Amino acid sequence: MAGAPNAQGPRNSPETAQPLGAVVGMLKGWVERCGWVWVEAQVIELRRRANYSMQFLTLRDTAREISAQITATNAVLDAAGPLTEGTTVLACLRPRVWNKTARLSFECSVIRIAGEGRLLAELEQRRRALQAEGLFDPSRKRPLPLVPGRIGLITGADSAAERDVLTNTLRRWPAARFEVRHALMQGPHSAAEVAAALAGLDADPLIDLIVIARGGGSLEDLLPFSDEDLVRAVAAAGTPVVSAIGHEPDTPILDLVADLRASTPTDAAKRIVPDAADEQQYVAELVGRARTAIVSRVKSEYYELGRLTSRPVLRDPGSALEGHVQRLEMARFRLRSTIDRIVSDESQAVNHALARIRAMSPKATLERGYAIVADSDNSSVTSIGDTEPGEQLVVFLSDGRLIVEVDDAVPGPGAPTG
Incomplete structure (x- = not known):
């Protein structure tokens, strides 16, 4: 039949054509009856948009060039851990057909990182939790002693790490002294044994520094050094701890909590002693x-x-005093002149005062021809009325006294009459 879309032909005729929406709806029903299914795929595109609750990513089959667009919420992506392009994941999906565009996509409810990526995601979640507690804060790091008296070393028995630390440390500082504790450095019991050795060395007051050393290895081999109990034991230790685990690219969580991270056991020997x-x-x-x-x-x-x-002052120290001597003599002269002037002025004032006093004294009056008359009781006689005829009076003159007898009292001119 000409114009037929396929060899089988349409299931209806143009006269009974169905609305496109109805066909898309039937397709949506068929597809979504598949339900949820776990798939393994690789993330090839992931661009998270800010302020959006729904995110889009693209997954590709791990063996063939088949890809699909996936929608997932922020909560699903956050729970998966750090996702990067190229990560192999296990995703729980169900297919969906969009009504408006008939586009096929997949809704994701759970994403888990597969294989080694899963371990890395778990370690990253553990690292973030411990970091949020402040265990990696630089302010908690304690400085290493310049020259430790005794060094505690936790490592595997007869291991290359032990030889590297001991040999290189003693080569740099022959006086270094070690207290070595052997422990399993990988496997399920490794973290517990290392923590026990750490506790023993930390309790020894002679130990100034503890080194935990191990050579390189796979991610699984180094897992004990990201064990949460061991990390907390290092954080709680009172003795500074140096982490020397693996090689430069290896970064177990122990490196972050230790007071010093050495890239290798050999590097630790260079860092702990001068x-x-x-x-x-x-x-x-x-x-x-x-x-x-x-x-x-x-x-x-x-x-x-x-x-x-x-x-000059040091060649002739006395010369420096000449000016002072001259000033002292001048001051002394001025002082003497002032004293003489003051004494002279005061003496003259005293003489004038004495002259005035002498001029007003009874003796001076007597010397001018006056006399003082007193009765027999030495009371001054100032009036003729104070005497009686026949009374003896004493007359004081400037050069002596006279004893006289009153013969008569004659009033003077202007005197009142009796």
């Missing part, structure tokens, strides 16, 4: 610099001393 040869050379340099500084200082002070002794 190099004796370097320190001797450094001391020699310091001694040389100190000697040079002392000689330079002595020369400088000697020159300054010579410059000071060349000054």
